[in-house]
Amino acid sequence: MKTAGSIIPNTLDWTGAWNGRVASGDSMPYEVRRGDMSTRLISEITAGRLPFINMPFREELETSLEAYTPWLQSFRHMLLLGIGGSALGARALQKAFYPQQDRPEHAGRSLWIADNVDADTLDAWFELLPPEKTIVVVISKSGGTIETLSQYFLARQWLRESLGDAWKKHVMVITDVAKGYLRQEADVLGLASLPVPDHLGGRYSVLSAVGMVPAAFLDMDWKALLRGALAVGAPLYAPGAGVKTLETHPAWKLAVWNRTLMERGYTQLIFFSYIPLWAQFGFWFTQLWAESLGKEGKGSMPLPAVGVTDQHSTQQMFLDGPRDKACLLLSSPSLSKGRQFGPDLPEEWAYLRGAHFGDLLQAEGLGTQMALYKAGTPIVEMCMGSTGEEAAGRLMALLGIATVLTGWLLDINPLDQPAVELGKRLANARLGASGYDEESADMEAFLARVPEQQEF
Template identity: 30%
Template structure:
């Protein structure tokens, strides 16, 4: 499904690192570890919901949420958009409160053809509730309107303000487990509902995650543990972690990774020291023509992870045409575009390794629901491991909360 390769030296992993995460999982304080087993039966609940005639008739799915409520869903949809399971429904996202973007998304939206998924773990995210209010006014909906109850669904924590609102007015509500943080929630209803609505096999997605989970807790993922140990123990020397993903389908995945890594690891540790690693997401081969120069000849303060797809399942050939004056490009004639991209990944990686930069690679056999679930869970586990080694609370975000308090004071 996915194999990992390390191109730097590091120590043999300490078995206690597996045990630390196992204890964390058993404690029940961190709930994302259990999501691959679908303990709440969310897949069956979703299957029943999307079979309703008024839901099946919706041609546009609008996710109203931000950060952990949207990035993971966007990532997986972009990774799998080319696959045969993807249906023709539009999947849109009302996230940022940028008025230009908002109005662009609103153009052409028809209430009776759209399903609006309001997602907020806390139930009171200011961007989400602001878009929600706008939608109510735009479509002239009252709380008692049957169209409101039919075309809107909520995903939130049980007992949150949004949950109580939904219960009062009879809306369908899916619950996020209390012990699952927003940026770790894509394998809950947060991601599973919209992904199922556009046709993906969400049980296969969870199955891919479970494959890695079982392997990890059987202590069979030494390369991942070595990588986390290297990142944590060399954080002062290599504070920047570059994810160089070869394929445009990874653009939204990179954005999800940036949030997960930055918001989880950028903390004050138990000794009062500022800790953190800075994530950078790049796309190959595009960023070979920009950021690569900095990696090769800039400060040696970065690690690099390459992601490569082995089988694109479609690979049109570069025509055997010789262009006058451009004959030096003929060496690639007759080869596939995917073959070229893979070779570029290999060549770029070798050039980085040759400069003494610490590099590892994830090789994905093909992009499908199982590999997407595996990849998501890989980065969640890697984040938990690295956070434990940095001795920070991987699952809170006090710095973000401070900004929210200041914002509120500006409007008071």
Template identity: 30%
Template sequence: MKISLQYSGNYSKLLSSEIHHKIQTIHHLMATRSGTGADYLGWVDWPHSIHLESLREIQETADKICEQSNVLIVIGIGGSYIGSKAMLEALSTNFESSHPVEIIFAGHLVNGSYLKRLMHYLDSKEVTVNVVSKSGTTTEPAIAFHFLRNYMENRYGEEASSRIIVTTDENEGTLRSLAIEKGYKRFVIPHNIGGRYSVLTAVGLLPLAVAGYDIHQLINGAKSAAEEYSKLDLEKNPAIQYAVIRKHLYDSGYPVEILSTFESQLKYVQEWWKQLFAESEGKAGKGIFPTSVLYSTDLHSLGQYIQDGQRIVFETCLLIEKVQEDLTFVETKQNMDQLNYLNEVSLHEFNHICYKAASLAHLQGGVPQIAITIEQIDEEHLGHLFYFFMMACAYSAYLLDINPFDQPGVEEYKMNIFKFLKKPAYSYNRQLQTK
């Protein structure tokens, strides 16, 4: 299993002695856990360090949820929810759910109408809640959990404690303290893994297991990626290649990257990718702005800007070699729809031709092109792909001399919320800082 990466330019010409030296330095700092943000490099070895007992505990909990509930509410925001959502959407079908339990997300927005309607919907269901937050104080999920915990306690009484699961820090935090007091089942977000790099921990694994997918295969895919992308090889390691190309294009006046795909079930993988790269790189006035498009739909809207707009964009297309289901054209005698020229062409083949046509047009219009290809969409390949992007993102941020693992800008807006709402701890802390 391996990711294929293609670039429209001459990659070999990018490999200057300076780039070689920078990549070697980054590789050494990550391997020795001695670089900026090294306290949050736990994800690097995670696929190999996670214990089978931990996977067994997650699966047993998922089985229990499936026995007692037909709805699981996952409360979280940012990395505490988007990775789970991405995996579930990528693996599920569009119209028929084979999931033993319906999975609904909350806490990723603050919307009274949404929460009120959700609780009304739950009245006819059997419910389990999984709240995901390292600290337990992140405002949006804390608000959602406030209302949903009250709902669960009012509805189930003492039984609510067996229907609420907490995924949080091992040693500290408001949510951990509440879980101990109430007797909630707990899973750990490792202290050395940040939220947007936590998709392969219990944060993502528990909802995936509840949906009936194979979490062992997901980890196996990530293991193969960890082995492949830990190698210091600028010519053959696609994670390093992707980071080097991105840095070159950024330095060449292309500060915007568009991740495109023809696979609609990868929409939330794109959303996860945007959070990963935006929060990891967008600091100190630097960083590539990540955005996304879904083709062919967006070829008839944003495609115009990509083709003829400002030359500030480069495009990375995420391609899938094989699909599980497809349709193939068969010619008709009358040819009234004038589509007989598509005889024996499958829709997946059509999309690949559409990709080549769009890529060529955009390239001719001055848009540099990258293609990332995986064989198929399943648990193993998805785990591999997630790890690939995380490793490439770390290299990309380090090439910009950026700490990939903090998010000071996000913290700033949170402080402003506390200020406007006159949160007591915020006012007290601010008073201390001014003395």
């Protein structure tokens, strides 16, 4: 039982993990690889190729961001231009730790995230945001992401029309430290900038300047996010780390579990959040998992779900559809209990008298967990002892490390995204960019197909 002042730990509950078509013994073909995996992990961290784990950039980031924070917070609005990993982490943190922006009568700072080619919304921001009170943050590791650059060109024009030469004081660039168009733009024009460290892909970058700049703007405890993440990864590269360390690490256990699930035909992984303000972490995880592992016909499809909302939509499929789904269920016993029901409820609902509104969420989460288990769904509960920034950092690090290890167990590279590039090349060809002769020919052939259409 929790006592006054005690700390509730973050835990993974494996009680329902080996359910349905999987048993713990099925994992042995992957467990025996832990020696090679441990050696590889330490080697990759030491070589700087997994910087999201040991954060060699942390000291420089903290120094730079502390200096920039008063300037960032002098603005009323931040317009963040970025897509994919340049936006999903920031949105998850905003929804989790700055929910007041979505509530009535909000009068504080506001973060607006432009993560799509949405002309109507971009026009609305340019029409309604006061340029003199707005900081535009442009995020692209490569410095050449066409969606983000297009937004930047229009935002630059919008600021310049209102502020003249002072527009440069309303822009921050987060990009590669040495190369790419945005790095050149920042250096030539003297724009404020922070680097995206080498070997840090977008989906692994939330705990760098990519996510910490908007976190600092919204006055989150961003240092606690970093501390939490480092605490999870540190044992893996500490002096003396080795096979035994990896064997007992929760990220390794998650990786082995998921690899075993895939071998047994579980092709979908539900991320079911029963922490309402953390619902967007499911969408952040979706990109992390899908873009890292969906290669060579391998991987499993992540499905973000929100408790209790999706109990009234997709849960029918989860419980009574194809038996191809496993589940990560996110919960916390420390959520606000909310208002208490009075004694005047109708007799039919008398059992709610004296209960709190938050009790309903806990009961619904337990009900879903048990229903999934009874349906034969392998399920691991990620129970967060608290829902502060440090806990969020721990969760993000755990899932990031587990994703890398799962990719290695699949014998694929979890750090690249080769298939995504084809769509980008074809889009550039359609827009008339040079150097895409093969893609242009393919595009012409695709558009020359005889249409088979039907009105409705």
